[in-house]
Amino acid sequence: MDILPILVTWDFTDVSAYALEHAVRMSSMSGKNIVLLHILKNDSEEETVVSQLKTVSKECKRKHGIEPKIIVKTGNIFTTISETANNIQARLVVMGTHGYSGIQKIIGSRVKRVLSKSNAPFVVVQAPPKQIYLKRIIFPIDSNTETKENVSFIINLANLYRSEVIVLKNITNNLKLDFKTDLTCDFIINNLQSNNINYTEHIHRDKTNFYNAAIDFVGKKQADLIAITTNEINSLKDYFYDTAKQQLVANCHKVPVICFNPKKDNLLTI
CATH class of the missing domain: 3.40.50.620 (HUPs)
Incomplete structure (x- = not known):
């Protein structure tokens, strides 16, 4: 696995697509590779999800010239995200969320377990990037x-x-x-x-x-x-x-x- 990649949490929602767009912007400037992480509730979905993620990765390469690697794990967001980020030595974790109700799930007291165990900062996004630069x-x-x-x-x-x-x-x-x-x-x-x-x-x-x-x-x-x-x-x-x-x-x-x-x-x- 590449050192210091950008990890994107992916759940097939619009906001996870926004997170990938932000990661692509960062990757194009920094040269970091991108890794997509999907967390399963049970192993029975793995084959289908891997196939869907490969499609997402190939589409990203077609549009942006960047082909993310994929990781599919069974677990929960409170442990699996930070464990994966640390294992692959992610430089950043990019997550999408739906406004305040979604933020409570990400930054609320329970999710302190995610941040407290991760060596990487989290970038939380609600919308696609407006431009390539951070002015x-x-x-x-x-x-x-x-x-x-x-x-x-x-x-x-x-x-x-x-x-x-x-x-x-x-x-x-x-x-x-x-x-x-x-x-x-x-x-x-x-x-x-x-x-x-x-x-x-x-x-x-x-x-x-x-x-x-x-x-x-x-x-x-x-x-x-x-x-x-x-x-x-x-x-x-x-x-x-x-x-x-x-x-x-x-x-x-x-x-x-x-x-x-x-x-x-x-x-x-x-």
């Missing part, structure tokens, strides 16, 4: 210091696509939280500057929910990608905070979101 990447920054771990990956993306990184900084008037946010933001901006990444910084000072405001900001800036770090859920406060991020992932503008798992190595290139 604007929105990077919301709050008091979560683990966000710093993802800056190398964002820099690699920005270099690959010649993107502008738009840093959206949350100010709450809570001195302790804002101090942590300032440190994280300064670290990220210093790294962007040292790598000659085109960036702008915007500050959100409103007391309204930061991630709801970020959704409006995404629309105004016509963003092509949003980057967030998922939270470890250790308390009720963490749960509601993470629920706000779910709404950002399911944003009404249908902008794809790359979700980083805390404490994973995101230093490798796309």
Whole structure:
């Protein structure tokens, strides 16, 4: 199996086709191969599904010049996706979803088992890509210091696509939280500057929910990608905070979101 391929979860729905289109865009820029993963409920369907996936793969080659490899496994999304991603050393996992109800299945508390066991970030998509390039990447920054771990990956993306990184900084008037946010933001901006990444910084000072405001900001800036770090859920406060991020992932503008798992190595290139 090729090192660091892009893994696409495939369930024969429109949104899985959107996920494949996004993976094709990334592959055309990065040279990574694509792997389609379908998860079976029972082995009796395997022969039929393999045949259908081969058709999908050949059609992809006809349209885009890229022929994805296929993997069919019996299991469930909560373990099989992360196990497969780790086994093939996937660089990214691209998943399609149907709005907020679908996001709850992907980013909700149960699916922490998917992200927590995966070494690769997840790109969650609701619609096909609008263009081949990622012109604007929105990077919301709050008091979560683990966000710093993802800056190398964002820099690699920005270099690959010649993107502008738009840093959206949350100010709450809570001195302790804002101090942590300032440190994280300064670290990220210093790294962007040292790598000659085109960036702008915007500050959100409103007391309204930061991630709801970020959704409006995404629309105004016509963003092509949003980057967030998922939270470890250790308390009720963490749960509601993470629920706000779910709404950002399911944003009404249908902008794809790359979700980083805390404490994973995101230093490798796309």
